[in-house]
Amino acid sequence: MVKSELVRVLSDKLPEFQTRDVELALNCMLDQMNTALENGERIEIRGFGSFDLRHQQARLSRNPKTGEPVNLAAKVRLHFKPGKELKDRVDAARNKCRITE
Incomplete structure (x- = not known):
């Protein structure tokens, strides 16, 4: 929306x-x-979910195309955890969303 x-x-x-x-x-x-x-x-909205920050350490990764090693810097990621009420509503509306397993 x-x-x-x-x-x-x-x-x-x-x-x-x-x-x-x-x-x-x-x-x-x-x-x-x-x-x-x-x-x-941290932000918590009852019945909806919570937002918090997760720290991701610097790491060594690979370029998927060339296979070369790439250094990735440390960063902060936003994490959303849905509340029970939201999870239940989304699960109940599963057939409307065309979700297949």
Whole structure:
């Protein structure tokens, strides 16, 4: 879902608020989430999931095309762990997503 579509859906569900106010609230929430992650904080949204940072050490890898060794620098990765409610909803909607095993 694109952010503009999310603003439209929220505006439809909250007709007492103007669209620009809904968009401002959404942008504020996303900015706060970005700031928290930049500061190394963990974010937990009950029923949805949690975001945290994982540190990946520098390592030696290989170029898949040439097979030459390549040094990869250490980095920080964003990790999302879905909550139980989200996992259950996604699993229940499995047939809608055309997921095959």
